[in-house]
Every structure is written in C-alpha cells, then in structure tokens.
Amino acid sequence: MTRDFEVHLDELQQKIYDQTLEAFGHEVFKRWKEPMHMGRMENPHSSSRLTGSCGDSVEIYLKFEKDKVSEATFFSDGCGPSVVCGSVACELVLGRDVENAASVTGEEILSSLQGLPEDKEHCAYLAAQALQEAVHNYIKKT
Numbered sequence: 001m002t003r004d005f006e007v008h009l010d011e012l013q014q015k016i017y018d019q020t021l022e023a024f025g026h027e028v029f030k031r032w033k034e035p036m037h038m039g040r041m042e043n044p045h046s047s048s049r050l051t052g053s054c055g056d057s058v059e060i061y062l063k064f065e066k067d068k069v070s071e072a073t074f075f076s077d078g079c080g081p082s083v084v085c086g087s088v089a090c091e092l093v094l095g096r097d098v099e100n101a102a103s104v105t106g107e108e109i110l111s112s113l114q115g116l117p118e119d120k121e122h123c124a125y126l127a128a129q130a131l132q133e134a135v136h137n138y139i140k141k142t
Contacts, residue, residue, distance in 0.1 A: 027114050032080045037090035041073045046138035052126040056082040060134040069093045081120040085127035088112050102135040
C-alpha cells in the first residue's frame with residue numbers, strides 16, 4: 001500500500017468515528033468500539049436467540065450460580081446499536097437473582113446508554129427480550 005492510501009484510510013476511519021460519536025453520543029460510541037461480554041458461551045445454563053423486525057439477531061448466553069447470574073455473554077449479527085444493547089443487557093443482568101434478571105427492560109438499557117436515536121431504540125427492546133427469554137428458559141429447566 002502506498003502512504004497516500006494509508007493516510008486516506010486513516011482519515012476515512014476517523015470520519016466514521018466522528019459521525020458515530022455525533023449520531024449516538026459518547027456512551028454508545030465507547031461501547032461500540034469496545035463491546036464487553038461479546039461472544040458465544042460454551043456450555044451455558046441457558047440461552048436464547050431472537051431476530052427483530054429489522055433483521056438483526058441477538059443471542060444471549062447465561063450461567064447461574066446459586067440462582068444468580070454469574071456469567072452473561074451475547075452475540076449479534078446486527079448493527080452497532082444492537083451490539084451495544086446486547087453488551088449492556090449482559091452488564092445489567094450480572095449478579096441478579098433469577099427473578100430480577102427477568103425484569104431487565106429495554107427502557108433500562110436505553111437509560112444506561114443515555115438514549116439512542118428513535119429509529120434505533122428497538123435494539124434495546126430486542127436485547128431485553130432476548131435476555132428475558134434466556135432467563136425464562138433457565139426457569140423452565142430448573
């Protein structure tokens with residue numbers, strides 16, 4: 001690669017970062033660049049996979065210890081906000097007992113992110129619904 005091409009790529013990447021930061025805010029941008037809890041879990045105690053009307057899928061994987069969520073991971077094939085919402089859902093559920101784990105809502109995810117653009121709010125509800133389904137699947141098993 002030529003030096004000019006590398007400089008152009010760096011400038012393009014920075015432009016993407018700047019536009020994302022402006023459109024979604026600092027909290028979403030930070031989590032988009034470095035999502036926590038991302039990845040499929042080996043041998044989860046429970047899991048779920050939901051696909052939203054937009055076509056994005058969110059998978060949630062949970063492990064429990066003494067009826068509390070001890071591990072939570074997610075995977076999403078969707079847009080940045082879907083990834084960010086999956087990450088936040090896992091963060092919010094860690095340490096909660098089974099009953100409280102099922103109570104994580106899309107509103108709670110949106111609040112943690114300090115909001116999302118209206119056309120992306122459905123990502124929070126998809127992540128919350130996938131999480132709730134994973135908890136309910138665990139309850140059915142036990």
